[in-house]
Amino acid sequence: MRQIPLGVRLPDRAVFAxxxxxxxxxxxxxxxxxxxxxLAGITWLCGPGGAGKTHLLQATCAAASERMRAGYVPLAQVSGLGVGVLEGLPQLQCLCLDDIDQVAGRADWERGIFGLLREMEDAGGRLIAAAQAPPALANWxxxxxxxxxxxxxxxxxxxxxxNEQQAALQLRARLRGLQLPAATCHWLQRRFPRDMRSLYELLDTLDEAALAAQxxxxxPFIREVLRSAAGTRGE
Known part of the structure; x- marks a missing residue:
């Protein structure tokens, strides 16, 4: 895990690979x-939930932190703390703002982000933002x-x-030293929500169980793990 501003931590799995x-x-x-x-300047990532915006932001922050001051700020989680959370961020050379649409339309936040952007641009930095919609459709x-x-x-x-979901799950499993057969992928896709966040969280659970049980x-093993988890929740 990498420590970044505001006490937020990046998961080790959030990498380009x-x-x-x-x-x-x-x-x-x-x-x-x-x-x-x-590259420098401002970049905007948009798309529906589960499209990979957060993964790509966190991977960018993790890779950038190897050679420059970088930070990741999940605005949906910290906006309630007030615009003061932006203080000190202009010192970063790479800043990733997730869920920027959560503060769009709020004048105090927009003034803070605009000032931050100008300072970073003047210093040759890079700001990457993520939202559901493109910036032209935001309620500024x-x-x-x-x-x-x-x-x-x-x-x-x-x-x-x-098919791409299956490839993504198998890639994530392979990076963890696991084999995830195609038949197992299909079984998971038929029985669980098909958004990547849910499927990755499920894979995390199965990874831990497989490691513990060798x-x-x-x-059959996945059924066993899920039955055990359901029984634990019912206690």
Whole structure:
């Protein structure tokens, strides 16, 4: 785990290697170039929940932190603390703001982010924001901030289809030293919500259980783990 501002910690799995590009290859390549210091300025990632925005933001922050001061701020979690959480962030050379749409339309937050953006741009830094919609559709209170964001690099992330989801799960499992057969993937997809966040959380649970039991991720073993988990919740 990497320690970053506000006490937020990045999960070890949030790296470029575990991000399946699929139809989001341009966004992934752009993020890599930001993290390497090759690109600067503002970048906007948009797309529905489960499209990989948070993963790509956290991976960018993790990679950038190897060579520059970087931070990840989940605005949906910290906006209740007030705009003061932005203090000190201009010192960063790479700042990733997740769920920026949570504060769009709030003048105090927009003024703070606009000032932050100007300072970072003057210093040659990079700010990467993520939201559900593109910046041109945000309900801005500060037109100048909307214009700056719209003029930056904007990437619409695509949700993985069924085959891509399977490839993403197998990639994540392989990076953990696990084998996840195609039949097991199909079984999971038929029985659980098909958003990647839920499927990755399920894989985390199965990974821990497989490691403890020294078992492979077969369908009978997964059924056993899920029955055990259901029994524990019912106690």
């Amino acid at each position: 575990s991000f399946l590009a699929a139809r989001n290859s341009e966004a992934l390549e752009h993020a890599r170039r930001l993290a390497s210091g090759e 209170a500060l037109a100048d901030l909307g214009s700056r964001c719209t003029a930056g690099a904007v990437f619409q992330l695509r949700v993985l289809d069924e 078992r492979r991720l077969t369908i």
